Amino acid sequence: MKIKTxxxxxxxxxxxxxxxxxxxxxxxxxxxxACASCHxxxxxxxxxxxxxxxxxxxxxxLLEQLKDIRDGKRTNGQAAVMKPxxxxxxxxEAKELADYLAGLK
Numbered sequence: 001m002k003i004k005t006x007x008x009x010x011x012x013x014x015x016x017x018x019x020x021x022x023x024x025x026x027x028x029x030x031x032x033x034a035c036a037s038c039h040x041x042x043x044x045x046x047x048x049x050x051x052x053x054x055x056x057x058x059x060x061x062l063l064e065q066l067k068d069i070r071d072g073k074r075t076n077g078q079a080a081v082m083k084p085x086x087x088x089x090x091x092x093e094a095k096e097l098a099d100y101l102a103g104l105k
Contacts, residue, residue: 026100059102
């Protein structure tokens with residue numbers, strides 16, 4: 001019984017560590033891509049009303065938007081401004097960024 005409990009606790013700790021790493025990577029991407037320049041350091045305080053608040057948005061929605069802008073499928077709104085910023089994001093990085101933003105409240 002003790003081994004089973006230890007395994008469950010170890011798995012939970014490892015899972016939390018991986019979530020923290022993904023969150024840290026998302027935060028690093030938010031910083032390195034200069035997202036705060038338009039969307040605010042808190043991802044809520046954008047510099048212009050046309051720039052959306054990103055904090056707390058649905059992760060799947062954010063991921064889809066990032067990929068669509070990156071891949072040229074979305075050209076409306078501020079997509080032209082965003083395209084060069086997200087052009088180099090891999091699918092994994094886009095997911096990390098979307099998950100990070102979704103986790104902000």
